[in-house]
Amino acid sequence: MEEVFNFYLHCKTILFHKGLSLKQSTVGDPKSGYGLFFDPSKFSNEELNNETVQLLRIPKHCTFNINTLLAVLEDEDEFSSLEQFQRTSGKIKTILREIMAYPGFSKFLTETNLLILYFMIFQTIHDNYEIPGSIEYYLNNVLMSIEVESAVDPIESLAKDYGHYPQIFGLQETLGLFKDLFQEYLDASDIKHLYSAIISRCLEIPEKTDTGDYEFSVHSTLVPILDFSNHDNTQNNAYFDVDPSSNDVLLLLNTDAIRGKSSKPIEVFISYMPTEDLLPMLITYGFIPDFKETPQFWTISFDREFLRDYTELDLNANLRLFYKWLRINPVISLVKYKHNDQIRWFINDTTQEFGSLLLPFIPPLDNAKIARWTYDHTCHLTFTKMHCLVNPETNEHAALVAENYHSLIEERELNGDDFIHLPPLAWSLRYKDAESGCLRQRHMNCDEATSILQQEQEQDKTKTKFRFVSFFRDFLKYRKARITKPTSNSSISRLLFEQEQEVINDLTTAIDSNSTIFFSDLNTALNTEPNKFPPLRFHNDHTETNKNKDKLVSYFENPASYSPDSFTDSFQDEINQYAVFFRDG
Numbered sequence: 317m318e319e320v321f322n323f324y325l326h327c328k329t330i331l332f333h334k335g336l337s338l339k340q341s342t343v344g345d346p347k348s349g350y351g352l353f354f355d356p357s358k359f360s361n362e363e364l365n366n367e368t369v370q371l372l373r374i375p376k377h378c379t380f381n382i383n384t385l386l387a388v389l390e391d392e393d394e395f396s397s398l399e400q401f402q403r404t405s406g407k408i409k410t411i412l413r414e415i416m417a418y419p420g421f422s423k424f425l426t427e428t429n430l431l432i433l434y435f436m437i438f439q440t441i442h443d444n445y446e447i448p449g450s451i452e453y454y455l456n457n458v459l460m461s462i463e464v465e466s467a468v469d470p471i472e473s474l475a476k477d478y479g480h481y482p483q484i485f486g487l488q489e490t491l492g493l494f495k496d497l498f499q500e501y502l503d504a505s506d507i508k509h510l511y512s513a514i515i516s517r518c519l520e521i522p523e524k525t526d527t528g529d530y531e532f533s534v535h536s537t538l539v540p541i542l543d544f545s546n547h548d549n550t551q552n553n554a555y556f557d558v559d560p561s562s563n564d565v566l567l568l569l570n571t572d573a574i575r576g577k578s579s580k581p582i583e584v585f586i587s588y589m590p591t592e593d594l595l596p597m598l599i600t601y602g603f604i605p606d607f608k609e610t611p612q613f614w615t616i617s618f619d620r621e622f623l624r625d626y627t628e629l630d631l632n633a634n635l636r637l638f639y640k641w642l643r644i645n646p647v648i649s650l651v652k653y654k655h656n657d658q659i660r661w662f663i664n665d666t667t668q669e670f671g672s673l674l675l676p677f678i679p680p681l682d683n684a685k686i687a688r689w690t691y692d693h694t695c696h697l698t699f700t701k702m703h704c705l706v707n708p709e710t711n712e713h714a715a716l717v718a719e720n721y722h723s724l725i726e727e728r729e730l731n732g733d734d735f736i737h738l739p740p741l742a743w744s745l746r747y748k749d750a751e752s753g754c755l756r757q758r759h760m761n762c763d764e765a766t767s768i769l770q771q772e773q774e775q776d777k778t779k780t781k782f783r784f785v786s787f788f789r790d791f792l793k794y795r796k797a798r799i800t801k802p803t804s805n806s807s808i809s810r811l812l813f814e815q816e817q818e819v820i821n822d823l824t825t826a827i828d829s830n831s832t833i834f835f836s837d838l839n840t841a842l843n844t845e846p847n848k849f850p851p852l853r854f855h856n857d858h859t860e861t862n863k864n865k866d867k868l869v870s871y872f873e874n875p876a877s878y879s880p881d882s883f884t885d886s887f888q889d890e891i892n893q894y895a896v897f898f899r900d901g
């Protein structure tokens with residue numbers, strides 16, 4: 317890789333600090349590969365008077381994002397002749413037209429995917445068509461030459477045991493798209509390599525827009541040479557930025573990192589993610605950073621089958637259906653933290669989402685006599701009733717309307733999506749009215765239920781968490797029995813397996829020994845937030861089996877004789893609340 321460094325150094329388009337070099341990384345992880353280094357003796361006193369020193373200045377036209385690629389491809393001067401320019405442009409346009417016709421292509425349209433798409437096209441045609449020199453060099457000597465391993469390599473085997481993790485599921489889907497599009501032209505291993513190389517090197521680079529003084533847009537960008545910077549949040553001594561006057565990308569070294577240092581070269585470290593969320597890091601970059609004092613995060617995604625088969629709660633339907641109807645993300649944030657000289661995993665109960673996850677665990681009312689949540693197995697009739705009241709002209713076809721709602725609900729409940737995408741009229745909650753103290757019940761969405769339950773007594777919270785811990789302990793046991801070895805020989809599978817075992821063992825031990833499980837019980841502030849939770853999984857074409865099928869009441873029960881009173885005291889309010897759905901639906 318030193319040749320690549322020297323190539324760009326001699327090209328003189330990128331400005332290098334004279335103290336910068338490229339060598340094997342000092343990180344004791346075989347994945348770390350090459351890294352950038354600076355020699356502290358090569359900095360002048362004048363430079364040290366500033367907070368930062370510029371290590372690299374990369375002009376925008378030397379970087380690769382969707383805009384710069386299009387600009388190069390549209391520039392005749394980037395080709396040896398007009399004929400070559402037209403030949404390549406024509407070929408790329410033809411391939412793009414075919415790709416756009418791929419069913420469902422639009423759902424994959426992200427900037428990073430477009431970048432990958434273009435580089436796959438270049439890799440497909442570069443033997444027979446002229447490609448602008450800057451692209452060809454970067455493709456051959458960086459992207460296709462570096463050693464890289466990401467979760468893409470073992471994705472098929474990972475998806476078997478971790479397919480309920482939306483990130484793994486999403487990666488499998490996206491890779492499937494690229495395989496479908498390019499398998500005729502490229503080896504499967506080249507497709508995976510190029511994909512991994514790009515996702516592990518892409519940076520979110522800001523760019524000043526032409527419109528406003530301080531307006532910036534951010535683009536997924538490959539930045540030659542800067543992309544050799546490795547990650548370390550504790551030894552982080554540099555960062556990238558943009559010069560707003562030119563949109564040049566800069567690598568800036570904090571001068572604190574140089575002062576008082578010997579002349580031995582020091583590795584440049586940037587931060588890929590200020591908060592170390594281990595699964596996304598493993599998936600994208602192929603490594604898990606060592607724990608070094610600052611909290612690390614892991615977001616568990618519950619196996620959907622486990623939720624579906626869990627029957628220990630006093631719900632009259634399964635947990636999977638509960639979370640789907642209330643659109644609750646079935647994930648939980650964990651945090652690895654050093655406490656009393658011990659480093660271990662805790663449940664991160666400081667997130668807002670954790671409150672939603674707890675909703676089905678709220679204990680029954682009045683000494684366990686009254687269940688909180690009730691699932692209405694005939695909820696298609698509530699839909700029918702509301703539909704006919706909002707659209708009186710459909711009354712005479714009520715049986716047909718009921719049949720339609722029955723099929724719609726059955727399909728939505730059994731498909732692989734994490735949400736039903738209908739008004740939440742299947743589950744009703746019993747609660748004590750804050751003003752009258754009377755017992756009431758009604759259908760409600762996640763936010764309504766959370767706010768009503770917040771007003772109830774503090775002691776319920778302890779019981780709720782206790783019930784949740786019992787469920788979580790069962791889940792840990794289920795995973796321990798289900799995942800007994802890495803899913804493949806790849807190092808990613810091994811790291812994922814080891815990481816999950818560590819989480820399972822830490823939390824199982826803590827639960828069984830009555831040690832602290834919830835982070836909030838440490839009475840200490842968590843000064844970093846986990847990254848945003850992964851999105852709800854969209855897996856529409858997958859069908860889940862329904863163990864409760866026999867409990868479903870058939871749609872032809874007479875809608876006219878159906879009364880929703882056993883599920884809600886607020887039927888009229890609910891009609892008003894959801895009238896728009898029924899009018900439009």
Ligand SMILES: C[S@@+](CC[C@H](N)C(=O)[O-])C[C@H]1O[C@@H](n2cnc3c(N)ncnc32)[C@H](O)[C@@H]1O
Nearest residue numbers: 345347348349350516517543544546547601603
């Ligand atoms: C943007 S590239 C950095 C340059 C890379 N080291 C190379 O040789 O091409 C990102 C990759 O560097 C490696 N890497 C970066 N920081 C690392 C770290 N702290 N530990 C292990 N590997 C690291 C991972 O393989 C990651 O996918």
